[in-house]
Amino acid sequence: MALIETKDLTKIYELGWNKKVIGLNQVNLQIEEGEIFGILGPNGSGKTTCLKLLLGVLFPTSGEALIMGKGPLDVNMKKHVGFLPENPYYYDYLTGPELLKFYGRLFDLSPAEINNRTARLLEMVGLAGAKRLSLRHYSKGMLERIGLAASLINDPKILVLDEPTTGLDPIGCKETRDLLLQLNQQGKTILLSSHFLSEVERVCSRIAIFHRGNLIEQGTLKELIGQYQANTLEDLFVKSIEKFDQQHPA
Amino acid sequence: MKKSWIIALNTFHESLRKKTLYIVLVFGLVVIGASRLFSFLTAQEELKMIQDVSFSAIEFFGALIAIFGSLGAISSEIEKRTIYTLLSKPITRPHFVIGKFIGQKLILLINFVLLCLFFIGLLLFKKSMPNVEIFKALFLIYVELLLISSITLALATFTSDAFNIIFSFFLYIVGHLTSYGRQLLERTENIILKGLGDMLYTLVPNYENFAIRDKVVVGVPVSWQYVGKTTAYGIIYIVIAILIGIYFFQKREV
Numbered sequence: 001m002a003l004i005e006t007k008d009l010t011k012i013y014e015l016g017w018n019k020k021v022i023g024l025n026q027v028n029l030q031i032e033e034g035e036i037f038g039i040l041g042p043n044g045s046g047k048t049t050c051l052k053l054l055l056g057v058l059f060p061t062s063g064e065a066l067i068m069g070k071g072p073l074d075v076n077m078k079k080h081v082g083f084l085p086e087n088p089y090y091y092d093y094l095t096g097p098e099l100l101k102f103y104g105r106l107f108d109l110s111p112a113e114i115n116n117r118t119a120r121l122l123e124m125v126g127l128a129g130a131k132r133l134s135l136r137h138y139s140k141g142m143l144e145r146i147g148l149a150a151s152l153i154n155d156p157k158i159l160v161l162d163e164p165t166t167g168l169d170p171i172g173c174k175e176t177r178d179l180l181l182q183l184n185q186q187g188k189t190i191l192l193s194s195h196f197l198s199e200v201e202r203v204c205s206r207i208a209i210f211h212r213g214n215l216i217e218q219g220t221l222k223e224l225i226g227q228y229q230a231n232t233l234e235d236l237f238v239k240s241i242e243k244f245d246q247q248h249p250a
Numbered sequence: 251m252k253k254s255w256i257i258a259l260n261t262f263h264e265s266l267r268k269k270t271l272y273i274v275l276v277f278g279l280v281v282i283g284a285s286r287l288f289s290f291l292t293a294q295e296e297l298k299m300i301q302d303v304s305f306s307a308i309e310f311f312g313a314l315i316a317i318f319g320s321l322g323a324i325s326s327e328i329e330k331r332t333i334y335t336l337l338s339k340p341i342t343r344p345h346f347v348i349g350k351f352i353g354q355k356l357i358l359l360i361n362f363v364l365l366c367l368f369f370i371g372l373l374l375f376k377k378s379m380p381n382v383e384i385f386k387a388l389f390l391i392y393v394e395l396l397l398i399s400s401i402t403l404a405l406a407t408f409t410s411d412a413f414n415i416i417f418s419f420f421l422y423i424v425g426h427l428t429s430y431g432r433q434l435l436e437r438t439e440n441i442i443l444k445g446l447g448d449m450l451y452t453l454v455p456n457y458e459n460f461a462i463r464d465k466v467v468v469g470v471p472v473s474w475q476y477v478g479k480t481t482a483y484g485i486i487y488i489v490i491a492i493l494i495g496i497y498f499f500q501k502r503e504v
Contacts, residue, residue, distance in 0.1 A: 055338045058503050075340045083338035089331045091260065093267050105256045106339040150335065160338075 001069060003158065003189050004031035004054065008063035011049050011213075022213040023049040026063065029208060029215065031191055036184050038200035039193040040237060041210030047193040048086060050210070051162050054191075055083055067158060079107060082151035086162040086193075088143055092136035096127050096146050099135065100153050107154040114153075121149035124179070140167035148176065152183075159183065161192040165199055177203050201233045209240050216244045253341045254349040261323060261353025270318050271361065278311030278365050282372065297378050298467050304369040305463035308362070309391045315361045316354075316399035317418045323350045324406040324499070333504050344496045347407065351492055354399050362392050386477050387466040393484040394460035398422060400491035401455075408498035424450075425457035455487045 011023040024046045031037045039047045052058040054065045056072030070077035090099050097118050104114035122128045125145040130138070138146065144167050151159060164180075165173045173196075180203050184190055194200050200207060201221065208218040217224055217240050221233065228243075230236035265271065285303035324347075327333040336346065366388050373380050402418040409417070424431075428451050435447035459480050462472045 052334070055334075057334055057337050073342070075342060078338065078340040081338065083335060085331065085334040087331075088335065090335070091264060091332060093264065102256070102260055103335075103339060106253060106336075106341055108252075108340075147335075 002030040003033045003068060004037075004191060005029065005066045006050070006054070006063065007066070009050070009053060009060055009065055010062045011046075011053060011058060012061040024053065024060075025213045027210075027215045029218065031189065031206075033189050034184070034187065035206055036180065036190040036192070036204045038204035038207040039191070039210060040195065040197065040200055040207055041193075042195070042241070045210040046213040047210050048162055049213075051083075051160055051191070051193055055081070055160065079154060080157040082154060082156035082159045084144075084147045084151040084159075084161045084164055087140075087166060088147035088150075090135050090143070090146070090150070093134055095132060095134050096122060096138075096149070097131055099146060100150055103150050104153045109154070117153055117155070121152055124152075125149045126175070141169060141172050144168055144176075145172070148179070157188060159188055159190045159192075161190065163194055164192060165194070165196060173199065197233045197237060207233075209237060211241050211244050212248075212250070214244065214248075216240055251348075253345040254352060257336075257341070257346060257349025258352035258356065261350055262356045265319055265323075265353065265357040268319070271315055271357070274311055274314045274318065275361050275364060278307050279368050281307040281311070282365065282368050286372065297373070297376060300369075300372060300376065301384070301467045302463070304372065305387060305391065305467070308365045308369065308388070309394065309461075309463075312358070312362055312365065312391065312395040313398050313422055316358055316395045317402050317415065317422070319357050320354045320399045320402035320406060321411055321414055321418075322406075323354055323403055325411050328504050337504070343500045347403075347495045347499045348492065351400065351403055351495070354403055355396060358395055358399055359392075362395060383466045383469075383471060386472055386474075387463045390460040390462055390477060390480055393481050394457055397455055397457075397484050397487050397491070400488045400495075404491040404495035404498075407495045408502060421454060422457065425455050426461075428454055428456045429458045455484075459483060 006027050006029045009024055009027045009029075013021045013023050015021055027046070027050060029050075039050065041047050049058065053060050054067060054072055065072050067081060068077050091102075094102065100118045100121065101114050104117065109117070119128075122131065125148055127142060127145055127149065130142065135143065135146065144164065148161075148164065151161070159180075161180075165176050168176060177199060180190055180192070184203075190203075192200075192204070204221070206218065206220050207224070209216050217227075219227075221236075224230075224240075225233070225236050228236050228239045230239055282304045285300040285307075327336065333346075337343070369388075370380050370384075373384075398418070398421075401421060402414060405414045405417060432447060432451050435444055438444060462476070465472055
């Protein structure tokens with residue numbers, strides 16, 4: 001059984017009187033345990049919609065989204081999931097440790113566990129020196145790092161990351177990539193959405209390409225590059241989107 | 251319940267940062283303090299005036315704090331997108347709504363207690379020991395404020411801030427006028443108008459039920475039975491407001 005699965009997952013946004021936009025169109029994804037799975041796609045292709053549906057922030061128009069065989073609103077399932085949203089915003093009057101404590105308490109962690117994990121995670125994301133700084137004084141990159149730490153407070157089996165390197169400098173990007181590979185080696189399954197092709201190329205074992213709400217391709221990088229006779233991921237990305245546009249004119 | 255309490259404490263800390271609430275609180279304290287200006291009256295009349303002005307100020311400024319405090323409790327989480335992270339944690343949407351309700355009630359309690367302490371301090375300064383009737387009046391004002399805050403928060407789960415603020419103030423005013431409206435409608439023979447009036451009287455909480463201050467100021471005692479009944483009346487509306495809030499937020503996409 002796949003760890004993360006969507007079955008004909010569809011989301012249609014109703015934008016007022018008789019105006020509808022397809023956010024996601026009958027998407028079928030299967031992500032196995034231990035994978036780093038990358039979702040690629042241009043802006044507005046449905047990547048974030050897919051993640052929000054998996055986490056129960058949005059409700060599907062039809063179809064199913066399952067994590068560990070459970071629906072998105074299952075509280076027990078959520079105990080095993082860590083989530084980093086795109087451009088994360090947090091309660092800006094809290095400090096980094098206070099934020100982790102707040103989220104840790106929602107996972108029923110004991111105060112001792114929270115303290116241990118907070119110290120370790122802040123060290124891991126390079127924010128140990130900013131313990132007393134409130135989040136309103138954080139830079140974009142620091143917010144991304146504290147977001148990553150917050151997504152790991154429950155030591156999750158599954159990590160869902162939406163554009164995890166947005167706002168990070170090249171060194172921050174590399175550190176995050178290394179961290180993702182390290183977390184994957186520890187057994188965590190990672191689902192990440194990104195439009196940084198090089199990032200996906202370096203860390204993901206399988207990828208899916210989304211375009212105009214449709215899942216147009218999924219497989220290993222090697223399979224897809226062979227299928228499209230592409231030279232690079234960028235080449236594959238462009239060719240797959242062009243092919244879809246030719247077959248399905250807007 | 252534990253998860254709701256964690257969210258409530260976070261909401262409480264967040265509200266403590268809102269400057270609007272402090273401004274309203276300071277205005278309330280100033281108005282209560284200004285009631286001392288009636289020192290040209292006889293001692294007995296001055297005390298009545300202090301009580302009257304203070305009860306009105308506590309209720310009015312308390313209502314402002316209840317409405318403004320509850321107004322952005324949910325919309326700010328959505329606008330700032332903090333809700334995405336929160337809902338991905340092992341909590342249910344009812345946990346979130348109940349947490350927000352409790353958090354707002356805590357902030358309201360702190361502000362209310364400060365206003366009351368100032369009022370009682372003023373009475374003691376005038377060498378007048380507050381009697382139990384004053385505490386009954388204050389208690390019912392607090393129940394009224396809880397209800398106002400609950401209604402605003404329930405509306406916040408499915409309406410915009412602009413609509414919410416207008417509707418909450420509208421309900422606050424109408425809620426104080428329903429008794430008069432009913433008396434007027436009793437004189438009409440139009441069945442439809444009478445029916446509509448009865449429906450409105452049932453749907454909109456009658457805030458005048460909580461206003462026993464006029465009696466307290468002139469020294470008319472209010473029974474504990476009345477206080478108990480009115481509290482139960484308020485609690486019923488509060489529970490309905492919470493349930494409405496939960497119902498709509500469970501359907502809301504954020």
